[in-house]
Amino acid sequence: MVLAVTAGLAAAMTACAGPAAETGRPAPAVTTTVSPLPSTSSAAPSVAQSAPETPSSSASVPSKTTVAPTSKAAAPTGRVVVIDPGHNGGNSTHTAQINKQVPAGRGRTKPCNTTGTATQTGYPEHAFTWDLAVRVRELLTARGIKVVMTRPDNAGVGPCVDKRAAIGNESGAAAVVSLHADGSTAAGAHGFHLAYSSPPLNAAQGEPSLRLARALRDKMVAGGLATSTYAGTEGLSPRDDLAGLNLTERPTVLVECGNMRDAAEAAVLSSPAGRQRYAEAIANGILGFLG
Template identity: 70%
Template sequence: MLTRRGAYAWGILTISVALAACGAQDRIAGQAFGPALPAPPVASTAPATVSTTPASPPPATSSSAPPATTPKPAAPAGRVVVLDPGHNGGNAANPAAINKSVPAGRGKTKACNTTGTATDAGYAEHAFTWDTANRVREILAGRGVRVVLTRPNDSGVGPCVDQRAAIGNRENAAAVVSIHADGSTAEGAHGFHVAYSAPALNAAQGEPSQRLARTVRDRMVAAGLATSTYIGSNGLSPRDDLAGLNLSERPAVLVECGNMRDADEAARLSSPDGRQRYAAAIAEGILAYLG
């Protein structure tokens, strides 16, 4: 038979163990699993320690501790952006695959893809576009935008230009931005330009795409980047021959960030600081467009 003092001690121990078990359940229930792309992991906080030797009897009732972590809110509806890093690192070694004909819109066909250009020092356009697109992705992800890339790495082949357009359509993207660099050999050719499909083939290619082009152009100018001296006007270039734009059913533009054959721009395009500058300007343009 328990004495009164023994019963009291036994009650304290029972309540303390129950509280400790409850705390363990709270820690498991409080784990949050954010989206794999692009939200960063949420740090956990240590649960409060429950004493097993209280100085006085615990209250008759107690509330459970709050969850250790709180899930981050999802990106606002409609804020899905597709980034299309031009070309791919494996294209040059697979000519049969990238030379096959695919639909290009407006009743035409063109090659699946191309190898892209390079600086005179050998820095490849596909490497520039991959690195810059991922820098844009990181900025947008930090602002709550879900980002989809049209290719998973810089060592594969393709995808073909029609497939790249299909990705933006399938994702119902709020904006599609294809990132490139040019390779003009014209004397003095330098500067960026933003292309959009014209004449428009659907409503998304009209005012929405033109506004996206203007907004990205404006942020790039604000970043101190010069507009093209050899194509388009004031940094804008309406095009009817770019399959990724012709086949898009979402607001879409293609950014030629600069001329890789111009010595000054080649140096900027080849440097991490330069690529970050381009990425920041493009990301700010996308964010301004999304509002």
């Protein structure tokens, strides 16, 4: 998810949110995947799932779970959700701006932003997160949810990580979801994980954020997506080193949707059908959390 940009930008296109990239400590090595879990709210409204395109065998999601499309139901109204698509398309050409140190919470600072990772074939994380965010926004607005995006397009720079947190705080959001994809080079590393602030620094970072993480995890598993084989436990990853999580005053989760360096998972993340599948699962998780 995030790597500080240097004069040689090739070094920046590696793991997105791995602890080693941000703090120097090794990423947690967990090899557990979970079988599909029940929804956190059986009565929660769901996004109708469109008929999936027929993927090639190389582009299948590494999961054995198959689920039937969910039906539409009345959506909650009067809620604000902030969607934060990670990175930005102009970051790589504005190194001075995105290398500037900004507050990161817990008394730390870190670079304003980073370029993100990419697949082996060159599909960049910033393009993935923007496309996915637009899809999630469309699904939520169709259900009566007001969606605020932390950036207006995929051609700008930043905003800085502290500004992204401030957008969520100032909006009074019921939920903030930051979208990313990882770049682990570990053999066989694949699957999604959800990061949340731990130990929490305020009430919103505690049980509300953990409940949001569980709601997203459950709907992503129900959508046939596999939990991470290399980070977190059963798809959940407590973190104290991510600025957006440290600085938030709203229920907030960062989603590492998958590993862009795993060939099979990269094929799914790079395809419109694959991104729609992730979008539907994430939107369903948000709606489940909102109740």
